[in-house]
Amino acid sequence: MSEGKSMGRPRRVGIVGCGTLARTNYAKSLPRVPGIVVTAVHDRDPGAAKLVGRLFGAAVRSLGDLCSEVDAAIVATPPGTHYELTHTCLDHDLLVVCEKPFVGRLEEARTLVSLAEANGGTLFVGHLRRTFETARLARNLIATGALGVVRGISMVEGGRFSWEPQSGYVSADPFGGVLFDTGSHTIDLGLYVTGLDAREFAVEVQHVQRDRPEPAHEIRAELRLDLGPSVVPAVVHLSRYKALANRVRVELDGGTLDIPVGPRDRIRLTGSTGSCLLATGAAPADHDDYFVEQWRQIFLAEGSDMFRARNFLGLTAILEAVSRAS
Amino acid sequence: MTQVTVIGAAGYVGIELCRELLRRGHQVTAVTRPNGRFLLDRLGVRVEGPEPLTRLVPPEVVINLAYPNRGRVSEYPRRNAELLSMIRHLAGEGARIIHLSTQAVFGYALEYPVVPAPVADRKDYLYVESKIELENLLARVARGNELHIVRMGNVWGPASPGWTAALADKLLFGDVVGVLGADGFSNVTDVGNVVSYVAELVTVPGSSGIQYHHLAEFSDTPWSWWIGRLEARLHVAPVYAAASAFYPSTITEELLASLAIHSPRTMAHQWLAGRFTGSWLRTGVRAMPGWLTSRFGRGEGRPTAGPGRGQPAAPGDAIFLSVMSAKRQFKTVVPAPWTPPVDREAAWQAAARWLDHAGY
Numbered sequence: 001m002s003e004g005k006s007m008g009r010p011r012r013v014g015i016v017g018c019g020t021l022a023r024t025n026y027a028k029s030l031p032r033v034p035g036i037v038v039t040a041v042h043d044r045d046p047g048a049a050k051l052v053g054r055l056f057g058a059a060v061r062s063l064g065d066l067c068s069e070v071d072a073a074i075v076a077t078p079p080g081t082h083y084e085l086t087h088t089c090l091d092h093d094l095l096v097v098c099e100k101p102f103v104g105r106l107e108e109a110r111t112l113v114s115l116a117e118a119n120g121g122t123l124f125v126g127h128l129r130r131t132f133e134t135a136r137l138a139r140n141l142i143a144t145g146a147l148g149v150v151r152g153i154s155m156v157e158g159g160r161f162s163w164e165p166q167s168g169y170v171s172a173d174p175f176g177g178v179l180f181d182t183g184s185h186t187i188d189l190g191l192y193v194t195g196l197d198a199r200e201f202a203v204e205v206q207h208v209q210r211d212r213p214e215p216a217h218e219i220r221a222e223l224r225l226d227l228g229p230s231v232v233p234a235v236v237h238l239s240r241y242k243a244l245a246n247r248v249r250v251e252l253d254g255g256t257l258d259i260p261v262g263p264r265d266r267i268r269l270t271g272s273t274g275s276c277l278l279a280t281g282a283a284p285a286d287h288d289d290y291f292v293e294q295w296r297q298i299f300l301a302e303g304s305d306m307f308r309a310r311n312f313l314g315l316t317a318i319l320e321a322v323s324r325a326s
Numbered sequence: 327m328t329q330v331t332v333i334g335a336a337g338y339v340g341i342e343l344c345r346e347l348l349r350r351g352h353q354v355t356a357v358t359r360p361n362g363r364f365l366l367d368r369l370g371v372r373v374e375g376p377e378p379l380t381r382l383v384p385p386e387v388v389i390n391l392a393y394p395n396r397g398r399v400s401e402y403p404r405r406n407a408e409l410l411s412m413i414r415h416l417a418g419e420g421a422r423i424i425h426l427s428t429q430a431v432f433g434y435a436l437e438y439p440v441v442p443a444p445v446a447d448r449k450d451y452l453y454v455e456s457k458i459e460l461e462n463l464l465a466r467v468a469r470g471n472e473l474h475i476v477r478m479g480n481v482w483g484p485a486s487p488g489w490t491a492a493l494a495d496k497l498l499f500g501d502v503v504g505v506l507g508a509d510g511f512s513n514v515t516d517v518g519n520v521v522s523y524v525a526e527l528v529t530v531p532g533s534s535g536i537q538y539h540h541l542a543e544f545s546d547t548p549w550s551w552w553i554g555r556l557e558a559r560l561h562v563a564p565v566y567a568a569a570s571a572f573y574p575s576t577i578t579e580e581l582l583a584s585l586a587i588h589s590p591r592t593m594a595h596q597w598l599a600g601r602f603t604g605s606w607l608r609t610g611v612r613a614m615p616g617w618l619t620s621r622f623g624r625g626e627g628r629p630t631a632g633p634g635r636g637q638p639a640a641p642g643d644a645i646f647l648s649v650m651s652a653k654r655q656f657k658t659v660v661p662a663p664w665t666p667p668v669d670r671e672a673a674w675q676a677a678a679r680w681l682d683h684a685g686y
Contacts, residue, residue: 156685159487160338160365171364217364237685241365242484243491245685247498258498266500268562275562277500 010037011095011299014070016063016085017077018043018052021099026076027055029291036299040066067092072299074126075099078169079180083108086123090115095122097298101184101319102312104175109316113309123309124298127188130306131293133280134267138193138250138259141278147269148253154235155190157182157261158244161217170215170240177215178238180319186261187236188315190248193259194232197311202226203318205325214323217241221322225314236322263290328528331355331385331416333409334392335371336362338487339426339478339520343389344371346521352528355385357392357412387528388417389424394456400611402456410463422472423464424527426520429479429513429542429656431458434645435573436513436654442477442538449577449605451645465536472534474527479542479656480649482552482673483517484680493553494686497562502643503553506566508651512552514544515658518668518676526664533661540659543666544673549650555674559681573648577602 013036015022022041030038038056042063043049049060061069067088072095075085083103089096090112102125103109116123129135141147161170161178169176191197204224210216217240225232237244250257255271263284266277285293297306305311330347334340335356347354348370356366357375366373390413394405417423431445431454432438438445444465445458461475480489496503504510520541527539557564574580580600587593597603668676 154685158485158684159491160336161361170361211368243487243684244485245498246495247685249685260495260499264499264501268498268500270561 010035011072012037012039012070013299014038014040014042014061014066014073015052015056015058016042016066016073016075016089017081017099018045018048019076021076022052023055025288025291026074027052028288029295030056032288032292033295033299036072036295040069042066063088067094071095072097078173079104079175080169080173082175083112086112087115090119090123093119095124095299097124097126097307098309099126100128100188101175101180102309102316104180104316104320104323106313106317106320109309109313113313116309124307125309125312126294126298127185127192127307127312128290128294129185129189129261130192131290131297132263133282133284134259134264135189135193137278137280138257138267139195141257142194142250142252147255147257149230150194150196150232150250150252152233152235152251153190153194153196154237154249154251155183155186156235156237156245156247156249157186158218158237158239158242158246160242161240172215174214175319175323177219177323178217178240179214179219179236179323182240183219183236183238183322184315184319186238186248187318188312189259189261190234190250191314191318193248193257194250196225196227196232197314198305199227199314201228201232201314201317203321205321208322208325211241219322221325223318223322225318234318236318263287328352328387329355329383329385330387330389330528331357332371333357333375333388333390333412333416335373336365337391338483338485339481339517340391341365341369342483342517343391343521343524344369346525347528350525350528352525353383355383357416384418385416385421387422387424388413389426389524389528391426393453393460395453399452399608400614402452402608403459403612406456406460406463409460410467413464414467417468417471419470422474422528422532423468424474424476424524425461425464426524427461427475427477428457429477429540430454431461431477432656435648436652436656437575440540440654440656442540442659444536444538449602451601452604452608455605468536472532473536474539475536476524476527476539476541477656478520479513479515479540479545481517481520482514482544482677484676485684486517486677489514490677490680491684494556494560494681494684497553497556497560497564498686500562500565502567502647503564504549504566504650505647506568509548509550510650510652511545511655512547512549513542513652513656514547514552514673515541516543516666516668516673516676518673519543519666522667523660523664530662537661538659539661540656542656543658544670545655545657547670552674555678556681559678560686567647573644574601577606 038058040061041049041053041058053060073089074097076099079101086098206222208221211218220237223234246261248259258268265280297304330352336358354371356371356373363373394402432440482489580602
């Protein structure tokens with residue numbers, strides 16, 4: 001974002017995509033972030049745009065006008081449109097937040113990251129679960145090296161799907177299946193806590209089973225993440241049909257960590273002779289509080305890498321490899 | 327073969343029920359919200375709804391599992407009325423109606439007399455009020471139809487989101503799973519038994535009027551029996567609360583307890599979520615004009631063993647702990663002899679297989 005656009009007044013934010021997320025979590029969290037104000041919204045459905053515009057007291061604009069009038073844009077459209085819309089916003093030299101899942105293909109992700117870095121690195125991806133206290137605790141613990149090296153990751157999440165997206169993308173968008181929709185959260189949590197989010201690796205899919213072609217509602221995949229000097233086996237198991245364990249399990253030399261995928265205040269460490277709970281020391285917050293923290297990291301914490309797009313290339317590589325595997 | 331329409335078919339019990347009805351050779355039409363369609367597509371049932379409902383094939387039996395579980399607190403009576411209207415429309419004059427309800431109509435701690443009979447409308451938690459209201463609305467309007475109200479205990483089964491899965495999660499991440507020294511009756515019914523019983527009701531010879539059924543074939547099994555097996559399987563030690571969380575039995579008790587809260591915001595939140603204070607506040611909200619009520623929050627949904635928040639004093643945890651330390655049984659009461667196909671050991675083994683599959 002150019003300096004001239006933001007100095008001396010709140011950052012003007014535009015929302016591209018006025019679906020359920022904008023009406024619910026965004027409406028409750030963005031107004032609580034100091035220094036930013038939502039001034040424009042855009043959606044191909046004028047009614048949806050009008051509704052969200054009213055919630056924020058923002059103007060309804062065409063995409064081109066929105067890009068010309070704001071300092072930052074949040075892209076919250078169905079995932080199949082992320083690449084094109086994010087590209088358009090970056091072309092206007094904006095700070096851009098692309099909702100998860102970032103994009104479906106690694107090549108597209110690299111293009112957007114390169115474009116953003118050429119403009120000063122202003123592309124972020126919204127991955128809320130990185131703000132969970134349990135994610136921070138697990139990441140810090142693993143980073144100490146006290147438990148040794150990561151030997152495997154299992155990322156499991158399942159439950160009857162109840163989100164009501166306005167666009168119906170979960171059954172129609174090629175990147176709307178459980179892998180991209182829920183799995184991007186679960187897999188990112190696994191990569192984030194192990195520190196693999198910032199590493200480059202090759203993905204080999206050894207086995208995959210899904211209920212139907214993408215967008216699939218249930219999937220189980222066995223992978224190998226080739227880091228060069230070492231290989232980390234990984235399992236991904238996701239379902240929109242039924243409850244699963246809802247945890248990321250990290251196998252390390254010195255024990256196993258179970259990290260909840262939802263907001264809780266404890267993780268479990270299991271060793272060879274028993275297990276114990278490690279508490280974060282903070283009660284889980286309201287869901288909207290995590291959104292506020294995410295926005296703070298993106299809009300206010302200068303230099304924070306937490307949500308910077310280059311840290312989601314490994315995730316995109318996994319999503320692409322699994323989605324292409326048959 | 328019977329034409330059966332199942333409303334609320336995409337829920338945990340609904341899906342299993344559709345499977346069982348199909349297995350028995352019935353023609354099943356499922357009614358669900360649009361986002362539940364894909365859950366039913368692979369079963370091979372015809373999926374509709376929620377609107378418009380064609381009634382192309384008039385059902386002989388209408389089974390309702392739906393209830394208002396989302397939306398603003400001011401909307402719950404309207405949603406019950408819409409549901410009632412849908413049931414009446416589908417059932418017409420002659421179809422048998424089977425309505426699945428809950429033991430919670432007698433209070434989460436079963437503090438009201440447990441009888442297979444109507445329960446009077448009363449002030450209580452939103453979910454309970456709403457469930458009682460729908461039972462009574464149906465009883466009032468379904469006079470031309472045979473009506474069966476089936477109240478279920480705590481539904482156990484593989485992947486049961488309310489109990490089996492939620493208890494496993496609580497154990498894994500150290501949330502409290504009960505009150506120390508207060509091991510309650512579990513009042514459990516297995517999902518396999520629920521669907522078997524309801525499927526039997528589809529074809530039993532006709533009767534007249536309203537019949538009340540209670541299902542909790544493992545009601546006398548203490549929670550410690552289920553928790554003990556889960557903890558052995560997961561290799562974890564359960565965490566118990568030292569004392570029961572506050573579960574009010576009168577509004578005076580509730581108001582007195584709220585005096586200990588020093589923050590006005592917390593107090594307001596407590597009142598809104600409270601058993602009696604919340605009920606009275608909702609009554610007030612519903613009397614307000616629409617533009618004002620849209621500012622009030624959403625309902626709490628269906629409180630079960632759902633994700634813990636690490637604060638046993640929270641209202642949801644108080645409800646959960648009151649269920650886990652229930653001193654009263656919700657015994658099975660069925661009008662005709664019935665042998666549940668799933669015994670307790672089989673119920674546990676099915677859950678154990680799911681634990682392995684689910685990655686615990």
